[in-house]
Amino acid sequence: xxxxxxxxxxxxxxxxxxxxxxxxxxxxxxxxxxxxxxxxxxxxxxxxxxxxxxxxxxxxxxxxxxxxxxxxxxxxxxxxxxxxxxxxxxxxxxxxxxxxxxxxxxxxxxxxxxxxxxxxxxxxxxxxxxxxxxxxxxxxxxxxxxxxxxxxxxxxxxxxxxxxxxxxxxxxxxxxxxxxxxxxxxxxxxxxxxxxxxxxxxxxxxxxxxxxxxxxxxxxxxxxxxxxxxxxxxxxxxxxxxxxxxxxxxxxxxxxxxxxxxxxxxxxxxxxxxxxxx
Numbered sequence: 001x002x003x004x005x006x007x008x009x010x011x012x013x014x015x016x017x018x019x020x021x022x023x024x025x026x027x028x029x030x031x032x033x034x035x036x037x038x039x040x041x042x043x044x045x046x047x048x049x050x051x052x053x054x055x056x057x058x059x060x061x062x063x064x065x066x067x068x069x070x071x072x073x074x075x076x077x078x079x080x081x082x083x084x085x086x087x088x089x090x091x092x093x094x095x096x097x098x099x100x101x102x103x104x105x106x107x108x109x110x111x112x113x114x115x116x117x118x119x120x121x122x123x124x125x126x127x128x129x130x131x132x133x134x135x136x137x138x139x140x141x142x143x144x145x146x147x148x149x150x151x152x153x154x155x156x157x158x159x160x161x162x163x164x165x166x167x168x169x170x171x172x173x174x175x176x177x178x179x180x181x182x183x184x185x186x187x188x189x190x191x192x193x194x195x196x197x198x199x200x201x202x203x204x205x206x207x208x209x210x211x212x213x214x215x216x217x218x219x220x221x222x223x224x225x226x227x228x229x230x231x232x233x234x235x236x237x238x239x240x241x242x243x244x245x246x247x248x249x250x251x252x253x254x255x256x257x258x259x260x261x262x263x264x265x266x267x268x269x270x271x272x273x274x275x276x277x278x
Contacts, residue, residue, distance in 0.1 A: 001118045001161050003040065003042055003071045003072040003073045003074040003236075004040050004041065004072060004073040004138060004266075005037055005041070005159045006018065006036070006037065006071075006072075006074075007032060007036030007037050007042060007110075008030035008032045009038070009045070010037070010134065010265050012071070012172050013030055013071070013249065014030075014154070015112055016071060016091070016097075016255075017029070017030045019097050019252060019255060019261065019275045020255060020259060020263060021246055023252070023260045023263075024260050024263035024264050025264070026263055026264070027061060027071065027114065028069075029056075029059070029061075031052050031055050033048045033051050033077070033182065034051065039135060039137075040073065040137065041137055041138075042136065042137065043166055044133070044135075044137060044156070044157070045076055045077060045080060045137055045140040046084075046140075046143070046156070046160075047158060048067050048080075048137070049077055049081055049084055049085070051184075052077055052080075052081050052085075053081060053084070053085035053086075053088060053202030054201060054236055056085065056088055056089065057085070057087065057088055057089070057213075059110060061141045061145060061168075063089045064083060064089065065087060065089055065090045065091070065092050066081070066090075066091060067091070067094070067190060067263055068081065068091055068094045068095065069090050069095045069097065069223040069259065069263075070094070070095070070096050070097065071097050071098060071099075071235060071248055072097075072098050072099060072100070072193070072194075072247070072248060073099075073100065073137070073141075074099075074136065075096045075097075075098075075100070075101060076095070076099070076100065076140070076141050076157070076158075076161070078085075078094060078099075079094075079177075080157075082094060082171075082176055082177055082180070082207055083173040083176050083177055083227070084173070090115070090179065091138060091179075091180060092180070092181050092182075093180065093182040093184065093262040093263070094180055094182070094183050095179055095184040095186070095259050095262055095263075096118065096157050096161075096183070096184065096185050096186060096200065096249045097186045097201050097248060097250065097259070098186065098187070098188055098191060098193070098194060098200055099126060099185075099199075100141050100194050100200070100245050101139045101185065101199055101200060101202050102198075102202045102204040102216075102219065102221065103116070103142060103143030103199060103204060104141060104142055104143065104194060104199060105137070105140075105143065105144065105145055105153075105195050105204075105205060105210055106142070106195055108138055108143075108193065109125070109192075109193070115235040115252035116214070118239070122169060126140050127142050127144070128147075128150050128151065128153070128154025128155055129154070130154075131216055133154065133155070133220070134156075137150070139155070140155065140157030140158060140173060141155075141157060142158055143155070143158060143204070143208050145204070145205035145206070145207060145208065145209060145211070146208060146210065148207050148208070152164070152165065152254035153278065157200075161227070162221055162226055162227055163227045164220075164227040174225075174226070174227050174228040174231075175228075177227050177229075177232070178232055180230045180232060180237060181239075182235065182237050182239065182262050183229075183237055183238045183239070184238075184239045184241065184258070184259070184262055185200060185201045185202065185238065185239065185240055185241065186200065186241045186243060186250075186258060186259075186266065187201050187240075187241070187242050187243070188200070188242075188243055188244075188245055188246060188247055188248070188249060189202035189242060189244050189245065190244070190245060190246050191246060191247045193218060193247040193248065196213050196245065197259055198213050198215070198216075200223065200224070201215075201216050201240050202216040202219065202221060202229055203215050203219065204219055204221075207220075212246040216229070216233075217228065217233070217239075218228075241258050243258070264269040
């Protein structure tokens, strides 16, 4: 479950996997999807989920249940793994760190990364066009607040993940998501990668505007409870955590306080527990 522009060999991925394993005293695994960085930009998210699904089902260490820790775009794959993966071991806790959970309102900014620069050119064709949707992974969760009709019609991943396509809803997705013991949503106060940053809590712009941001409990996703966010929240299973700093800028103390408790519980129940994602 690679984050955008990342692979399991990157320093950030290695840091999170090794530190969380050490602090929780449980085994942690980073799932590499395809060709790492390249695939994170150019492989459709549903294909990434299929690869992650087969890998998880093939890991005997996870068969009694496991936890997922997702970083950034990795949360899109993580949620797909929870909702779409048939005959998979159960996910106990899902810890989402800086995830674009309700979508992003524009294509991710590039900072000289050649893969990103190339992908930016593709997105100029039209973010909801068939070509872009099948060749640019972030297009699967770009939600233009001024074109909700286009998003529902042309975006191939997030509307399915949210169970918000009226003639194609699947109760199994909601059933699987609401089976989580805990959903931990971590937002960074100075996150300029996720637009808006409140998306990490499932907050988003009000339909038709890119200026007014709704808290999660006022969004249609929550009120209509299409995939179970409201159900989990009313059961006391959703933790909304805000941290200072920039995108994914979490130190060891913050990990210990906000992430590790949800890994230790699982590790005590199952010695083969794992954290998956980056």
